[in-house]
Amino acid sequence: KEKIMKLDQVADDVNVNGGKFTLMELPYDRKDLEPVISRDTLDLHHGKHHQTYIDKLNDLIQGTEYENKSLKQIIVDSRDADASIFNNASQNYNHIIYWQSMTDNYEEPSETMLKKIEEDFDSLDAFKDAFVDAGVKQFGSGWVFLVLEKGKLAWKTYSNADNPVGEDVDILAAFDVWEHSYYLDFKNDRKQHLTRLVNELINYKFIESRLLES
Numbered sequence: 001k002e003k004i005m006k007l008d009q010v011a012d013d014v015n016v017n018g019g020k021f022t023l024m025e026l027p028y029d030r031k032d033l034e035p036v037i038s039r040d041t042l043d044l045h046h047g048k049h050h051q052t053y054i055d056k057l058n059d060l061i062q063g064t065e066y067e068n069k070s071l072k073q074i075i076v077d078s079r080d081a082d083a084s085i086f087n088n089a090s091q092n093y094n095h096i097i098y099w100q101s102m103t104d105n106y107e108e109p110s111e112t113m114l115k116k117i118e119e120d121f122d123s124l125d126a127f128k129d130a131f132v133d134a135g136v137k138q139f140g141s142g143w144v145f146l147v148l149e150k151g152k153l154a155w156k157t158y159s160n161a162d163n164p165v166g167e168d169v170d171i172l173a174a175f176d177v178w179e180h181s182y183y184l185d186f187k188n189d190r191k192q193h194l195t196r197l198v199n200e201l202i203n204y205k206f207i208e209s210r211l212l213e214s
Helices: 039-061 071-078 083-100 111-121 124-137 190-200 204-213
Strands: 142-149 152-159 170-176
Touching: 039 083, 071 083, 083 170, 111 124, 111 152, 111 204, 124 142, 124 152, 124 190, 170 204
Parallel strands: none
Antiparallel strands: 142 152, 142 170
């Protein structure tokens, strides 16, 4: 059985000090995001796809300059130097943030969080619409990140495995728009998936905790 990185070991960055990266434990059971994200999707997405990125990363960095570096440092250093290492390290990082950006116990944003959203997007509805619009317009596979950039919240999209690691921003949340994240549940209707996600699964407590740390 594969080793699991417990939730209390998960941080914004992960350093295994020359050991092997391991799959992170989900903050909920695989059935708990239904009906928006099915158990079948999570079995494949978490259990197969995320695990494969980790296995490939461990194989690729063994015996190289990267094997003693933290996950984010690997991403920064491999970005323009080694596409395979970059892609697998980035996908590991992206998913670590993604799983925590959703919750099975949805709550509306706190007064503090809502004030910040309204300050930067005018309204909560505009914030949600901007997310869905960004995700729908991302051509092909990719990610939608909520970042704090120059003191303001912003949605930013990235293709394939790319992410804002190394940019002058704070990463607050990540959402996957690769088809494997929604196809079993919504077929090719990415807009419906993202609309349901932002109304039923987005984890404002996680976002606010990262905002307070930024």
